[in-house]
Amino acid sequence: MLFIDFQNQFSVYPVFSLQDIRKVVDNFSYRQLDRWEKKGYLKKIKRGFYCFSTQDVNRDFLFYVANKIYAPSYVSLEMALKHYGFIPEEIFQITSVGTKKTTGFEIPVGNFSYRQIKPSLFWGYRLVEFGRQKMLLAEPEKAVLDYLYIHSNLKTPEDFLGMRINVDEFKMQISIDRFQKYLEVFDNKTLSKRAKIFLTTIQRDNA
Template sequence: MNFVYFKNSLRDFPVFSITDIRAAYGGFDRRRLSEWQKKGYIKKIIKGHYLFSDVDIDESTLSAIANKIYKPSYISFETAMSHYRLIPESTYMITSASTRRTSLFETPMARFSYRTIKPALFFGYSLLPGGIKMAFMEKAILDYFYINPAVRTADDFASLRINREEMLSRVNKERLTDYVQRFNHKRLSKKMKHFLGWLEYA
């Protein structure tokens, strides 16, 4: 198969999988992928997932990769908080929530971490351009505290280096209250009250 034709047919897929290829070309010869890797046309992310070599590895691309290689998942925790400028930017690892088991993928682009949440808690994300699933700011914070029960004191909160002014000016308290109720977790609810008090008065 001609690579130019192949690339044009998948131009809407910044990240593509064997499944995507087979949906478009039922009889695709997988040996072409090895050939195109050797020629530097495409890059392998993990088994069965690739991207074109000329794609810029920016936040959008890393987010698309995170959503694609482990489903169902959405970006949350530290990466989402960084996206909303609540904590300093960190590019060494992309953190996501998933209903599947906790996993970590080491790739040439970045490390991709997935933490398990209950199916009932798989909510609270929006779709960014390109269909990227990103937790709302309020959900990212709740997810983080939920999987990090040891983070509960004022010193713990301070260690996160939260941008207080940014959060207080942007937090949707109605959404946050709704999400806390949906978690139905007394300790988490108590922790969030403590955290919000720390934000406002510390």
């Protein structure tokens, strides 16, 4: 297969695997990917995953990569909080949650971390368009609740003040009704108690 034909067929995919290719091209050999990588036509993202060398590596692309290389998962926790403007710190890992075991990858395009959640908690994400594909990103309310759920050591007003939440952004983007409904779905009394302290603390901090 000529590279130009391959590029025309797969240019809609920001990241692709050998498995993706074989769904379209029967008996496609991984050796062809290796040859194209050596020629500089492709970049290896991670073992088994590639992108075109012309691909722009921006935040949306990294979110898509995070979804793709360890599925099922969606971007959440610190990176989602930063994305929504809730926290001031720069975040140097693409943080996600998923149903597989907790892990992380340091690969050429960036650092990726994944925290495991129960399958029953795999919801509350948006399908965000990225080119002709879609990526999964936690809704604002779910990003906060995922963070509180994972970081169970955060319990006191002092702990929550330490998160340095931008209260103006929080009020603009968070639906308290949706936050409370999502909290009920967690069905976790300890989390509910901590979330109540969290809300009270940041509202008082803005008073």
